[in-house]
Amino acid sequence: MSLNHLDEHDHHYLASLVPPDRISTGQSNLHTHSRDQSRHPAVRPEVVIWPHTTEEIAAILRYADQRHLPVTAWGAGSSLEGNPIPVAGGIVLSFAQMNRILDIRDNDFQVDVQPGVIYKEMNHQLRHTGLFFPPDPGAAATIGGMIANNASGTRTVRYGSTKDYVQQLTVVLADGEIIEIGNRAAKSSSGFDLLHLFVGSEGMLGVVAQATLRLTGIQEEFAWAVATLPTIAAAGRAVFDIRRSGIDPAAIELLAPECIEVINRARQFGLTCSPTLFVELHGPTRQHLADAMQILEEICRNEGCLEFKPGLDRTERDRLVEARHALGEMIAQAHPDHKRVVIDVAVPISTYPEMIAYAREESLKVDAASAYTFGHAGDGNIHLVVGARPKDAQTWQAIDALNSRMVAKALALGGTATGEHGVGIGKIKFMTAEHGPSLAWMRKIKHLFDPNGILNPGKMFPDNE
Numbered sequence: 001m002s003l004n005h006l007d008e009h010d011h012h013y014l015a016s017l018v019p020p021d022r023i024s025t026g027q028s029n030l031h032t033h034s035r036d037q038s039r040h041p042a043v044r045p046e047v048v049i050w051p052h053t054t055e056e057i058a059a060i061l062r063y064a065d066q067r068h069l070p071v072t073a074w075g076a077g078s079s080l081e082g083n084p085i086p087v088a089g090g091i092v093l094s095f096a097q098m099n100r101i102l103d104i105r106d107n108d109f110q111v112d113v114q115p116g117v118i119y120k121e122m123n124h125q126l127r128h129t130g131l132f133f134p135p136d137p138g139a140a141a142t143i144g145g146m147i148a149n150n151a152s153g154t155r156t157v158r159y160g161s162t163k164d165y166v167q168q169l170t171v172v173l174a175d176g177e178i179i180e181i182g183n184r185a186a187k188s189s190s191g192f193d194l195l196h197l198f199v200g201s202e203g204m205l206g207v208v209a210q211a212t213l214r215l216t217g218i219q220e221e222f223a224w225a226v227a228t229l230p231t232i233a234a235a236g237r238a239v240f241d242i243r244r245s246g247i248d249p250a251a252i253e254l255l256a257p258e259c260i261e262v263i264n265r266a267r268q269f270g271l272t273c274s275p276t277l278f279v280e281l282h283g284p285t286r287q288h289l290a291d292a293m294q295i296l297e298e299i300c301r302n303e304g305c306l307e308f309k310p311g312l313d314r315t316e317r318d319r320l321v322e323a324r325h326a327l328g329e330m331i332a333q334a335h336p337d338h339k340r341v342v343i344d345v346a347v348p349i350s351t352y353p354e355m356i357a358y359a360r361e362e363s364l365k366v367d368a369a370s371a372y373t374f375g376h377a378g379d380g381n382i383h384l385v386v387g388a389r390p391k392d393a394q395t396w397q398a399i400d401a402l403n404s405r406m407v408a409k410a411l412a413l414g415g416t417a418t419g420e421h422g423v424g425i426g427k428i429k430f431m432t433a434e435h436g437p438s439l440a441w442m443r444k445i446k447h448l449f450d451p452n453g454i455l456n457p458g459k460m461f462p463d464n465e
């Protein structure tokens with residue numbers, strides 16, 4: 001199905017749907033909505049619209065569907081695989097102004113939000129309730145973008161990913177129909193699970209106009225530990241043993257020595273440059289944490305731990321969390337003339353030691369001036385940040401080959417080509433290998449919801465269907 005570019009009449013009609021200050025063809029707005037945080041080439045949309053209501057979204061989609069105009073939803077543009085790049089041009093729907101918290105129902109542990117709410121700001125506003133929304137991708141991501149990418153983060157090992165916190169959605173379908181899916185009960189076995197069909201659908205099946213999110217209680221006590229291990233393999237084994245031990249950590253982040261070096265330089269931590277685990281524990285009492293900390297230390301010592309710093313206070317813990325979240329930025333600052341890719345794979349936890357050792361070994365083979373291995377180790381997730389100068393074609397070829405080897409290894413171990421960043425453009429080429437015949441069923445679902453293919457075209461499917 002071919003899509004159209006906007007003509008003069010389209011611009012005119014769309015301009016009649018929203019006030020003039022919420023629609024733009026200005027070059028700077030088109031540029032801002034042409035690229036995410038990946039190195040995939042920028043493509044400018046033809047118009048950017050900032051809806052305020054579900055009805056406005058519906059009116060825009062109804063028209064776009066009749067005219068076969070591409071529509072791409074836009075949260076904060078923090079994706080890492082080209083997910084929101086409007087590759088076919090057309091309309092970008094930006095949710096920057098649909099960013100209100102509509103209702104906090106703390107008695108039910110739920111919150112109703114518009115899709116453009118930034119999760120960090122939402123958590124800040126929820127603090128007084130003693131509740132929070134745990135998925136934490138680090139970047140200033142919106143709830144709409146997190147739902148569309150099924151984002152997760154450092155705390156996923158204990159609390160799960162975005163899919164575990166989506167309770168109810170208002171979705172506008174490609175033809176403008178508005179549907180409500182899910183309910184407010186803690187559980188339900190009623191009908192097909194349409195709700196979770198939309199989570200992780202990257203804005204290709206419908207546009208999220210409102211979400212009811214599940215919240216969870218903030219634990220009374222927190223502690224962090226930093227464990228320095230002698231080798232990456234030992235760190236990988238320690239991760240597995242921590243998961244098996246039942247101490248249920250809230251975060252287990254693994255950082256290879258080069259990451260520690262960057263963090264030391266940027267934040268003056270003075271940590272030993274060796275494979276390191278940052279482990280966070282949450283619990284109801286200090287005694288609970290002290291017991292868990294002891295088990296954690298024993299596990300790390302069994303793997304030849306060089307240094308174990310337990311019981312860090314809240315300030316120190318906040319500094320470490322901030323440093324871990326800022327790692328991507330620190331790497332970028334360390335190599336200002338480089339472009340980077342973040343290779344993101346995930347494997348079953350029993351195979352994590354093998355995968356992380358493989359990642360480290362393979363990354364060192366690439367002739368890249370910068371290769372950094374780290375990850376949300378507790379849920380079997382590995383990130384490999386590799387960069388080179390934009391015009392260094394030879395190194396980029398080696399990086400692409402490394403990406404393919406990493407994915408092939410993860411799939412061979414029973415894992416996935418993308419642990420949390422989604423498919424976007426970057427992971428399209430692995431979809432057939434990962435999903436086999438079931439990819440055809442995803443295509444059928446896409447066709448059912450969006451027969452004209454207007455929603456975020458050019459993503460997910462190998463033939464750009």
Ligand SMILES: Cc1cc2nc3c(=O)[nH]c(=O)nc-3n(C[C@H](O)[C@H](O)[C@H](O)COP(=O)(O)OP(=O)(O)OC[C@H]3O[C@@H](n4cnc5c(N)ncnc54)[C@H](O)[C@@H]3O)c2cc1C
Pocket residue numbers: 036037072073074075076077078079080083084095115136137138139140141142143144145146147148149150151152153154202203204206207208209328329420421456
């Ligand atoms: C430094 C850094 C660290 C990161 N760390 C993590 C991490 O730890 N874990 C992780 O999961 N991700 C991480 N990411 C990636 C990114 O932050 C997440 O994927 C995030 O969910 C994207 O949200 P966004 O609001 O920026 O969405 P965008 O990038 O704007 O869009 C993402 C997708 O959602 C669609 N979309 C947006 N809004 C809607 C809507 N209302 N309805 C339907 N579809 C919509 C878009 O079309 C697109 O396909 C990181 C990114 C950066 C830059």
